Amino acid sequence: MKIKCGTVAVIGNPNAGKSSLINAVIKEKVSIVSPKPQTTRNNILGILTNKDCQIVFVDTPGINRTDSKLGKFMQKGISSALDDVDVVCFVHDITKPLKTEEINIIRPFFDKIPVVFVLSKADLLAKEQIISKIVGISNQLSNKCEIVPISSLKNKNLTEFLDVIKGLLPETEDKLFSDDFYTDRSLKFIACEIVREKALYFLQDEVPHDIAVVCENYADKETICDIDVLIVCQKQSQKGIILGKGGEMLKKIGHSARVSIQKIVRKKVNLNIYVKVRPNWKNDLEFLGALGYNENEI
Numbered sequence: 001m002k003i004k005c006g007t008v009a010v011i012g013n014p015n016a017g018k019s020s021l022i023n024a025v026i027k028e029k030v031s032i033v034s035p036k037p038q039t040t041r042n043n044i045l046g047i048l049t050n051k052d053c054q055i056v057f058v059d060t061p062g063i064n065r066t067d068s069k070l071g072k073f074m075q076k077g078i079s080s081a082l083d084d085v086d087v088v089c090f091v092h093d094i095t096k097p098l099k100t101e102e103i104n105i106i107r108p109f110f111d112k113i114p115v116v117f118v119l120s121k122a123d124l125l126a127k128e129q130i131i132s133k134i135v136g137i138s139n140q141l142s143n144k145c146e147i148v149p150i151s152s153l154k155n156k157n158l159t160e161f162l163d164v165i166k167g168l169l170p171e172t173e174d175k176l177f178s179d180d181f182y183t184d185r186s187l188k189f190i191a192c193e194i195v196r197e198k199a200l201y202f203l204q205d206e207v208p209h210d211i212a213v214v215c216e217n218y219a220d221k222e223t224i225c226d227i228d229v230l231i232v233c234q235k236q237s238q239k240g241i242i243l244g245k246g247g248e249m250l251k252k253i254g255h256s257a258r259v260s261i262q263k264i265v266r267k268k269v270n271l272n273i274y275v276k277v278r279p280n281w282k283n284d285l286e287f288l289g290a291l292g293y294n295e296n297e298i
């Protein structure tokens with residue numbers, strides 16, 4: 001039996017709501033979310049499988065020019081996500097004006113592959129405002145693509161969004177992934193990401209953007225999962241902030257991360273977090289390699 005099956009690159013500005021949308025449609029925490037821009041740093045697959053379709057969403061970092069090697073890897077990731085996809089899904093925060101730079105990013109796709117323009121965070125506007133936004137943006141885009149307002153937070157219009165995507169996918173004989181995969185990422189990777197999410201939530205200013213989280217040990221035992229992670233920051237002063245007075249901040253991050261990881265691994269978690277300074281790690285190819293960024297990719 002043929003099914004609708006294909007890949008959808010989800011792109012857009014930082015903080016637009018890309019990861020929230022993917023988590024909402026997959027109904028699992030595939031990708032971390034935070035109110036701070038530049039949360040997602042890797043391409044992460046979110047796989048939705050139903051009896052008649054399989055949609056492979058590729059979550060990407062927000063489009064943003066940064067000079068560090070990490071920033072270059074992140075931007076390269078967006079271009080690679082766009083190679084060979086069946087649909088481009090551009091996510092735009094409905095409360096923000098649509099800028100010419102954004103239109104210039106999607107315009108080249110119009111004559112090549114289907115583009116779905118998602119207006120995210122629609123719960124923040126009244127119905128009449130949403131309609132007038134759709135009309136305005138549709139004019140800006142010369143009516144070249146379907147515009148779908150959604151709210152990931154309130155679960156609004158997500159079925160309609162999926163129907164639009166499904167309608168644009170090719171029919172294939174085989175699925176790309178077996179039914180029990182909802183992401184390509186390991187629990188070890190997800191555990192590190194959850195620690196980074198909590199750090200993004202609790203820490204202020206530039207500190208959360210200057211940290212990386214690596215897993216030192218992941219031992220999945222019968223009733224408990226032992227996880228040791230390392231938070232790497234750039235400066236000694238940041239280490240002090242991450243630890244907090246008497247270790248209070250690290251305790252807060254650790255507790256919150258442990259509760260979230262337990263929900264995902266569905267067993268007890270013993271989480272130990274260590275903090276280390278590694279100056280200029282964002283430009284250190286050896287360390288970036290350990291984080292999974294490959295030198296040949298920039």
Ligand SMILES: Nc1nc2c(ncn2[C@@H]2O[C@H](COP(=O)(O)OP(=O)(O)OP(=O)(O)O)[C@@H](O)[C@H]2O)c(=O)[nH]1
Pocket residue numbers: 012013014015016017018019020021032033034035036037038039040041060061062063120121122123124150151152153154
């Ligand atoms: N009100 C409202 N807020 C939302 C909605 N979707 C996402 N947000 C918020 O918007 C912020 C950014 O969400 P993310 O999903 O992390 O955005 P992103 O596009 O993945 O961001 P980057 O990974 O940094 O590029 C978070 O604070 C979310 O809670 C929504 O439907 N309604």
Ligand SMILES: [Mg+2]
Pocket residue numbers: 018019020031032033039040059060061062
């Ligand atoms: Mg994201």
